[in-house]
Amino acid sequence: MSRVARLGAFIVVTLAVLAAGVFIIGGKEYLFRSTYQLKAQFDNVGGLASGADVQVGGVHSGTVHSIDLPRKPGDKVTVVMDLDKSTHEIVKQDSVASIETEGLLGNQYLAISFGTAGQADVKNGDTIQSLPPLQMGELLKKAGVILDGAQEAIQNVTQAAGNLKSVTGKVDSGQGTVGALVNDKQIYSNLDQSMTTLHATMLQAQVAVTDFQENMEALKHNILLSAFFKKRGYEDSSGLTANSIGGLPQAAPVKSFTYTAKQLFDGRDSAKLKDQKSLNAGGEFLAQNQFGYAVVVVSAGMEGDTQKDLVLTEARAMVIREYLVENFAFDDSQLKTLGMGKQAGANLDADWGSIQILVFPAGTEIPPNKPAPAVGSSTTDSSKPAQATAASTQKP
Amino acid sequence: MTTAASSATGLVNGFFEWFGNLGIFSWQVFRAAVTPPFEWRELIRQLDEVGSKSFPLVVMAGSAIGVIISLEARYSLSRFGAKSMFPATLVYSVIQVMGPIITGLVVSGRVGAGIGAELASMKVTEQIDAIEASAINPYRLLAATRILACILMLPLLTLATDACALLTGWFAQTLVEPLSFHQFIQDGFKGSTFSAFMPQTFKTAVYGLIIGLIACFQGMRTRGGAEGVGRAATNSVVLASLFLILADVVLVKFILVVFP
Numbered sequence: 001m002s003r004v005a006r007l008g009a010f011i012v013v014t015l016a017v018l019a020a021g022v023f024i025i026g027g028k029e030y031l032f033r034s035t036y037q038l039k040a041q042f043d044n045v046g047g048l049a050s051g052a053d054v055q056v057g058g059v060h061s062g063t064v065h066s067i068d069l070p071r072k073p074g075d076k077v078t079v080v081m082d083l084d085k086s087t088h089e090i091v092k093q094d095s096v097a098s099i100e101t102e103g104l105l106g107n108q109y110l111a112i113s114f115g116t117a118g119q120a121d122v123k124n125g126d127t128i129q130s131l132p133p134l135q136m137g138e139l140l141k142k143a144g145v146i147l148d149g150a151q152e153a154i155q156n157v158t159q160a161a162g163n164l165k166s167v168t169g170k171v172d173s174g175q176g177t178v179g180a181l182v183n184d185k186q187i188y189s190n191l192d193q194s195m196t197t198l199h200a201t202m203l204q205a206q207v208a209v210t211d212f213q214e215n216m217e218a219l220k221h222n223i224l225l226s227a228f229f230k231k232r233g234y235e236d237s238s239g240l241t242a243n244s245i246g247g248l249p250q251a252a253p254v255k256s257f258t259y260t261a262k263q264l265f266d267g268r269d270s271a272k273l274k275d276q277k278s279l280n281a282g283g284e285f286l287a288q289n290q291f292g293y294a295v296v297v298v299s300a301g302m303e304g305d306t307q308k309d310l311v312l313t314e315a316r317a318m319v320i321r322e323y324l325v326e327n328f329a330f331d332d333s334q335l336k337t338l339g340m341g342k343q344a345g346a347n348l349d350a351d352w353g354s355i356q357i358l359v360f361p362a363g364t365e366i367p368p369n370k371p372a373p374a375v376g377s378s379t380t381d382s383s384k385p386a387q388a389t390a391a392s393t394q395k396p
Numbered sequence: 397m398t399t400a401a402s403s404a405t406g407l408v409n410g411f412f413e414w415f416g417n418l419g420i421f422s423w424q425v426f427r428a429a430v431t432p433p434f435e436w437r438e439l440i441r442q443l444d445e446v447g448s449k450s451f452p453l454v455v456m457a458g459s460a461i462g463v464i465i466s467l468e469a470r471y472s473l474s475r476f477g478a479k480s481m482f483p484a485t486l487v488y489s490v491i492q493v494m495g496p497i498i499t500g501l502v503v504s505g506r507v508g509a510g511i512g513a514e515l516a517s518m519k520v521t522e523q524i525d526a527i528e529a530s531a532i533n534p535y536r537l538l539a540a541t542r543i544l545a546c547i548l549m550l551p552l553l554t555l556a557t558d559a560c561a562l563l564t565g566w567f568a569q570t571l572v573e574p575l576s577f578h579q580f581i582q583d584g585f586k587g588s589t590f591s592a593f594m595p596q597t598f599k600t601a602v603y604g605l606i607i608g609l610i611a612c613f614q615g616m617r618t619r620g621g622a623e624g625v626g627r628a629a630t631n632s633v634v635l636a637s638l639f640l641i642l643a644d645v646v647l648v649k650f651i652l653v654v655f656p
Contacts, residue, residue, distance in 0.1 A: 006448045007443050007448050013556065014553070014555045015555075017559040022590075024581060024588075051591075
C-alpha cells in the first residue's frame, strides 16, 4: 500500500466516523429534517435546557431550540421548540405544553398534548398554552403539610382510644352506674321487679282515675255545686275545643249571621245563653240548605285577662254549637267552632264581644282541627320511680 | 549564597529565554508556512507519518479506554440505581473528556518523540545547515509541514479513538447485560448536542499545534551530540504532554463559555 493510499484510507475512515457522529447527533437535534417552530411561555422552566427533548404524546418529536429570559419583570420565560413536520396534524391551537421529568430525578423534557379535532392548525412561530411545571420542592412541602395533619389526627385517635379504654376499664371493673348495671346481677333483677310493680301500680291508677271522673260528674250535678256550672253556662271544660278548628279558611262564606254577645249571653264573662231564640234563624238556614261546613266564630273585646277571654270565647262557641246541634236537624260534624280570644274592634267592648255563624259552600276544604293541648305522658311519670330505684340501689 | 542566587537568576533567565525563543521560532515557522512555495510532498509524508501510522496506536488506546470506562461506569451507576444512564455516561465521558485527552497524550508520546529525535539528529549532524545552504527554508520544509500535519491529523485521530472506545464500551457492556447497539446509540446520544460534540473533538487541533510546535522547537535548538538528541526527544514528549494538559484547562473553560 502506497503512502498516499494509506493516508487516504485513514482520512476516509475517520471522516466516516465524523459523518456518523454528525448524523446521530443531528438526527437528535432535528437539523436535517423539515421542522416548524412553536413557542410556549412559563413562569419557571424548572431547569429545562435548550436541546432537551420535546415529546408529543410521549413520542420524541423535536427539541428545545432556545430558552429566552423575559425582557422585563412580570413577563414569562419563552421556550422556543423545533417540532417535526409530522406532528403538524396532531398539534393544534389548544395543545398544552408542560415540563415533565423522566422518573423522579431524570432529564427534563417538554411534553405537548394532542389538540382536539376541529381546532385551528398551529402556524410556524405560534405560542401555545402551557402548564406550570411540577417542582419536587413544592411537592415535598405539600407532602410535609399532609403528613403533619395526619400525625395530629393519629394523635387525636390515640387519645380517644385511650379515653375509651379508660371508660371500658371502669365499666368492666364495676365503677359508675353503667358499670354497676353491667356487672351486678342484683341490680338488674331489682329493676325488673320494680318495673313489674310499676306496671301493676299504673293499672290501679287507671281504675282510680276512671272512678274519680265518675265522682266528679256526680259532684257537678249535686245541688250545691250545680249553681256554679249553671252560671258559667257549661259543665265540662275538657270538651271546649273538641270541634274547634285552627283558623278560618280562605274561601268566602255563602252566608253569615252576626250577633253581639250582649244580645245572646247572660253576662260579660258568662257563656250561659240568655236569648237562644235569636239563633233560630241561623239554625233553620243550616237545617234547610246544603252546605260544606259552618263555623261559629266568637271573639271578645280587649278587656280582661287574655287567657281567660280565650277560654270564654271557646266556651261560648261550644255552647252555641251545642244549642244548634240539639235543636236543628243537620250533620253535626259539619259545624265547627273557633274561639278567637281578644280582638280589637270598635263595638266589641260595649257588646261584650261578637258572634258570627259563617256558612261555607260545599266542596270547601275543612281546616284541620286545633291540636289538643299536650298532656304529660305516662312514660315520663313511670320512669321516675325506676330512676329512683336505680339510684337508691346504687349505693351499697 | 552568591552562587545560589546567581543560579536562581539563571533559571528564571533560562525560563524566559525558552519562551522568548519559542515565540521567535513560532513566528518564523508561521511566516514560512504562509508564504509560497509550499512543500506538498513533505506535507503528505508527514500527514501519513502523524496520521495513518498513529492510527493503530489510538485504536488500541481507545479500545482499552472504552472497556475501562464501561466497567467503572457500570459499577458506579448500579450503586445509584441509575444503570439506564449507562449509555449516556459512556458517550459523554468518551466524547467530552477521555477521547480527546487520551489521543493527545498518545500522539504526543509517539509523534512528539519522533519529531524531536528526528530534527535533533538532523541538527547535530548539520543536515539542517545543509538544507539552509541549499537555499531551502528549513522552517518551511521541516517544521511547518510537521506542525500542520499534527494540527490536521489530531481531530481525525480523536474521532477514531472515540469510535473505538464506544464500540468496545458497548461490547463490554453487552457481554454482561445484552443491549442492542441501536438502543445503545439511541440512549447514548439522547442528550448530545453539536455544541457538546464538535468543540470537544476539534479542540484537539490545538493539541496538535502544541505537540508539533514544541517537538520541532526542541529538535531544532538541540546542541551537543547523541546526548542532545536523547534530551530533545525526552523534552519534546514531556513538555508537549504538560502543555497539552495545561492547555486543556483553558480550552474546557473556553468551550463552556463560548458553546453553552
